[in-house]
Amino acid sequence: MKKTQHKIINADASNMDAIPDESVNLIVTSPPYPMIEMWDGVFSEQSERVKTALGNKDAQGMFAGMHAVLDKVWDECDRVLANNGFACINIGDATRTIDGKFQLFSNHSRIINYFASKGYSVLPDIIWRKKSNSPTKFMGSGMLPAGAYVTYEHEYILIFRKGNKRRFSNSERRLRQESAYFWEERNVWFSDLWELIGVAQEIKKKSVRERSAAYPLELAYRLINMYSIKGDMVLDPFLGTGTTTLASIAAERNSIGIELDPSLLEVSRERILKGKDELNNRINKRIDDHLGFIASLSGEKLARCYDANFHSFKVKTRQEKNMIIRSVRDIHRFAKGHYLCEYSDIE
Numbered sequence: 078m079k080k081t082q083h084k085i086i087n088a089d090a091s092n093m094d095a096i097p098d099e100s101v102n103l104i105v106t107s108p109p110y111p112m113i114e115m116w117d118g119v120f121s122e123q124s125e126r127v128k129t130a131l132g133n134k135d136a137q138g139m140f141a142g143m144h145a146v147l148d149k150v151w152d153e154c155d156r157v158l159a160n161n162g163f164a165c166i167n168i169g170d171a172t173r174t175i176d177g178k179f180q181l182f183s184n185h186s187r188i189i190n191y192f193a194s195k196g197y198s199v200l201p202d203i204i205w206r207k208k209s210n211s212p213t214k215f216m217g218s219g220m221l222p223a224g225a226y227v228t229y230e231h232e233y234i235l236i237f238r239k240g241n242k243r244r245f246s247n248s249e250r251r252l253r254q255e256s257a258y259f260w261e262e263r264n265v266w267f268s269d270l271w272e273l274i275g276v277a278q279e280i281k282k283k284s285v286r287e288r289s290a291a292y293p294l295e296l297a298y299r300l301i302n303m304y305s306i307k308g309d310m311v312l313d314p315f316l317g318t319g320t321t322t323l324a325s326i327a328a329e330r331n332s333i334g335i336e337l338d339p340s341l342l343e344v345s346r347e348r349i350l351k352g353k354d355e356l357n358n359r360i361n362k363r364i365d366d367h368l369g370f371i372a373s374l375s376g377e378k379l380a381r382c383y384d385a386n387f388h389s390f391k392v393k394t395r396q397e398k399n400m401i402i403r404s405v406r407d408i409h410r411f412a413k414g415h416y417l418c419e420y421s422d423i424e
């Protein structure tokens with residue numbers, strides 16, 4: 078029976094001593110966003126420099142200080158990420174008025190500069206568009222020029238590669254084939270615009286819900302399927318409510334999550350232990366969507382498809398023939414912060 082392991086740790090990710098050097102294949106994460114007011118407290122608790130800059134209304138000092146906090150975590154990410162591994166970072170830029178001056182703080186370009194300076198290859202990124210229909214979303218001088226501001230309704234998913242292209246060993250080659258995604262998934266996942274809606278959070282405690290800033294399961298699930306193979310180790314140094322752990326379970330990868338706030342870690346625990354149905358729904362949807370896609374093909378196109386070797390559906394390309402999609406059979410805790418996931422067998 079296939080199994081994966083998942084660890085969640087309550088710690089400050091600027092020190093990830095529990096994780097050996099170069100032992101992680103993929104990082105999928107979303108940090109607290111510098112210059113977004115809801116994160117001011119989190120940053121000033123971690124930095125006197127930020128606290129002072131906030132007090133002095135020193136916008137550039139705040140921006141620099143907050144990114145210095147993140148840099149310490151990125152330094153640790155760099156240490157634990159394997160050569161040829163990927164880092165996928167969801168980040169939004171911030172707009173804010175400080176001392177009467179409205180401006181944009183470009184978090185994404187600051188983070189790109191950090192990874193480029195460390196020698197990473199900066200790969201094409203994804204715009205995650207989160208459209209709001211609110212009529213009050215526009216800021217500034219209304220219908221009178223020239224003091225209105227463009228409304229920001231997107232975030233970025235930055236993608237970096239450490240070192241050169243990954244080479245796969247013989248056993249990894251088999252797992253890579255198993256980990257293939259569908260042709261039609263490729264066409265959507267590898268586009269540079271994702272229009273995902275944020276999921277309604279099911280966190281009961283209001284104070285915790287307000288600070289969670291979770292991304293949708295779909296976002297992490299796609300990235301993990303795109304940039305790792307089964308059995309790989311996925312890390313989220315800013316785990317929040319545990320979305321990356323859940324997506325790793327669904328994608329049959331191992332994972333480690335680090336989170337500073339113990340109350341959010343409690344949310345992760347609950348989500349992991351109750352996650353089986355939600356994850357199987359996503360896994361089943363993947364297959365249902367594929368069956369729908371195959372059913373939509375004309376006779377001529379269908380005739381050019383292949384039989385999958387381990388499933389009873391057809392696939393569009395030869396590369397998809399050996400893919401295996403398992404459902405989650407059981408998730409249980411086997412030690413403090415350690416979870417074991419078992420998967421259904423494929424005949």
Ligand SMILES: C[S@@+](CC[C@H](N)C(=O)[O-])C[C@H]1O[C@@H](n2cnc3c(N)ncnc32)[C@H](O)[C@@H]1O
Nearest residue numbers: 089090108109290291292315317318320336337
């Ligand atoms: C944007 S949220 C992550 C949300 C997460 N992607 C999810 O789906 O729930 C950022 C998280 O980073 C945590 N955090 C902030 N500084 C940290 C640090 N130094 N080490 C570990 N976690 C930290 C915050 O408590 C917060 O939960």
